[in-house]
Amino acid sequence: MRPFSLQFLVDVFPILLPFLSATLAVVVGTIFFGSIAGGLLAWAKEGSYQLFQRLAQAYTYIIRCTPPIVLLFIVFYGLPKFCLEVLDTNINDYDKLFFVIISFTLLFAAPVSEVMRSAYEAIDHGQYEAAVSIGLSPWQAFFHIVLPQATVVALPNFGNSVISLMKDGSLAYTIGFIDLIGKGQLIVSMNYGAYAMETYLALALIYLMLTIGMEKLFLWIEQRFSRHKQAA
C-alpha cells in the first residue's frame, strides 16, 4: 500500500479552495429562500386557518422522513419534466445550482419553520398585548417587539439547522454540481483513484473548519443580539 503523502494533502488545498464559493452559494441561497419558506410555514402553523395548519404540519412531517438525496433526485429529474410537460418551458439546461437550491430550500424550510415556531411561542404573549395596548398596530408590535426577542431565542437552533444544511449540501455533487466535494471527486478520478485519502482528508478539514467557524459565528451573533438583555 502506498504511504500517505503529506505533500499532496498540502498541494490539494489551493485546488479545492476556489470551489468553496460554490458550496457557500448553495448554503447562502438556501438560507435566503428557505427562511422565507420556513417563515410562511411557521405563520401557517401559528395562524388560525385549520387547513393551512394541517398542510404545514404534514409538510414538516414528510420532509423529516425524506432523505436529502432522494428529494434532490426527485427535483433534479422531476422538475424539468414537469416544467416541460405542464408549463411548456424547457429548464433542462438550467444551471445545476438552480436545482440544488430548490431541493435544499424544500428541505431547509421544514426544520426552520419549527425553529421559528418554537421561538415565537417562547415569547410571552403579554409582550404583544402590552405593545398593542399602548397603541402599536399588530404589525408594528410583531416587528418591533416580538420579532427581535424571538430572533435571539431562535439563533442557536437556527445555527444548528444551517450547519446540518451545510453538511447535507455536500450531496449536491451526486447530480453533477461541482462544489468542494464535486471537485474532490474530479481530482480523485483524474488521478485514477490514487491520492483519494489525501483529497478526502483535505475536504474533511475544510468542512471541519467551516462547521466550527459557523458555530463561532452564530455564537457571536447571538451575543451581539442579546446585548440589551444582558444590560437589563
Added chain:
Amino acid sequence: MEINYKFLIDTFYIVLAAVPTTLKLTIIPLLAAAPFAFTIALIRLQKGKSLWKVPVSAYVTFVRGTPIVLQILMIYSLLPSLLNALMKAWSFDINVFDWDPIFYAYIVFTLNIIALLSEVLRSAFGSVEKGQLEAAECAGLTKVQAYVHILLPQAMVVAMPNLCNLTVNLIKGTSLAFLMTVKDMTAVAKVSASYGYNYIEAYLDVFVGYIIICSIAQVLFHFAEAHMGRYRLSKQK
C-alpha cells in the same frame, strides 16, 4: 405530467424487497455503536483531566463536523486496501475485495453513530441528578450497579426523543449506502429506473418507502417512551 403507473407499482415492490437491507443498516450499527458510545459518554462526563478526553472529543468533533458522504468516501477508499495490505502482511489467504460491501457500510455507520450517540447519552446522563449516584452508593450499590439499575433507566427516558431523532436520521442516512454499492432501497430504485429512464417514478417509490419506515420508527419510539416513562408519569399525578 405523464407517470408510468405500472412501473410505479412494479418498482414499489422491488423497493419494498430492499427494506430489510435498510433496516439492517440501521439496527446493526445502532447496536454495535451502543457500548462504545456509552464509554465515550462516561469518559467525557468524568470530572478532572483524563488522558482519553482529548482524543475522544476530537473524534466526536470530527464526526459531527464533517458530512457523512465524506466519511463514506474516506472509509470506502481507505479501508479495503488497508485490510488487503494487512491480510497480505500477515499472509492470510483472504481476498477482502470479495467481501460484501455492506460490511463497510456497517463500519461507516457504526463509526458515525458512536459519536452522535455518545452526545445523546452524555446529555441524558448529565440530566440525571448527581445525588442519585451518591444515594445509590450510600445504599451499598457498587458503581456499576448504580449505573445499570439507577442512572441508566432514568437517563434512557430522557434520551428517548433524541434517540428517535438519531434513528430517523440514520434511516435517512442509509440512503447513501449506494455510494458503497450496497443494494439498499435507493440503489435498487436507481438500477430499475435506469433501464427506461423512469427516475421520477422510482424515486417517488423510495420517497414513500422512507416515509413509511420513518413513521413506523417514530411510532415505536413513541410507545417505548410511554412505556419507559410510566413511573415518571404516575409520579406526576
